[in-house]
Amino acid sequence: MDWKEVLIEYQSHLKLEKSLSANTLEAYLRDIKKLQKFTDTKPLQITSSEVEEFLYQFAKENYTARSQARLVSSLKSFFNYVQYEEWRTDNPAELLETPKLGLKLPDTLSVEEIDQLIAEIDLGTAEGERNRAILETLYGCGLRVSELTELKLSDLFFEENFIRVIGKGNKQRLIPISDYTIKYIDIYRKEIRVHLPIQKGFEDFVFLNRRGKKLTRVMIFTIIKNLAEKAGLRKKISPHTFRHSFATHLLKNGADLRSIQMMLGHESITTTEIYTHLDDTSIREAVLKFHPRNN
Incomplete structure (x- = not known):
């Protein structure tokens, strides 16, 4: 079998059996295609030495340990599948070691910084009202950017103060909304969205562009980047920053980790535990307030 045949089968496996999101699936395939481009050897004949050389050359190009770890994960997944299908008996990625990753604390925004960003929105335009609703939804519900762009009117249960979100692996969850x-959202929905020329097939999507189609991930990134520049914020800000801020602020204000895990849609609470990081001031206050020797 050549690369094209195997990749078609592998893509179907990721989509149908693993239920990966379109973005994750694309990332896996992109990594494997890098290996394909690197070597002339067919996937059923490639050796462990060739795979290791590919990783070595990849690392030499100053890619981060996180990028290398993701590439190793992609290679292991691909060759595990090839072996599972019994297209080859050995696994050339079996002995690959994942680089050790240090704890990477997510960037967060303070409430004041979020207010700064929102203050830069031109509310005199239709897009401005939409963009304010987008930022308030990202921060108020802790959504991933893909969950925001896929949010539908039929997912809004405002009378019950919940929204329904389709997360990774097509898993549904209900998130409280204030x-x-x-x-x-209602200002945008009732005063702006109703006047858009909504295109067929996009009638149920909440957030639309001026042409009446759903917004792309890139557009959300662009909106936030432009607002950050206007506000003079020097932090690296993305849609995910609002998700990190949502979780961090909940935790600091007393929410329990399990509740935050459920709202974020994390499979493992270990993923959520990254939000237990505290700044030096919080640590100092905690020691002074709660240690029995300081009473």
Whole structure:
């Protein structure tokens, strides 16, 4: 079998059996295609030495340990599948070692910084009202950017103060939504969205562009990047920053980790535990307030 045949089968496996999101699936395939481009050897004949050389050359190009770890994960997944299908008996990626990753704390925004960003929005335009609703939804519900772009009117249960979200692996979850966030979504929905020329097939999507189609991930990134530049914030800000801020602020204000895990849609609470990081001030206050010797 050549690369094209195997990749078609592998793509079907990731989509149908693993239920990976389109973005994750694309990332896996992109990594394997890098190996394909690197070597002339067919996937059923490639050796462990060739795979190791590929990784070595990849690492030499100053890619981060995180990028290398993801590439190793992609290679292991691909060759595990090839072996599982019994197209080859050995696994050339079996002995690959994943680089050790240090704890990478997510960037977060303070409430004041979030207010700064929102203050830069031109509310005199239709897009401005939409963008305010987008930022309030990202921060108020802790959504991934793909969950925001896929959010539908039929997912809004405002009377019960919940929204329904389709997360990774097509898993559904219900997220509480505050009246504050509902207010801005409703302003956009009832005063702006109703006047858009909505295209066929996009009638149920909440957030639309001026042509009446759903927004892309890139557009959300662009909106936030432009607002950050206007606000003079020097942090590296993305849609995910609002998700990190949502979780961090909940934790600091007393929410339990298990509840945050469920709202974020994390399979493992270990993933959620990254939000237990605290700044030096919080640590100092905690020691002074709670240690028995300081009473």
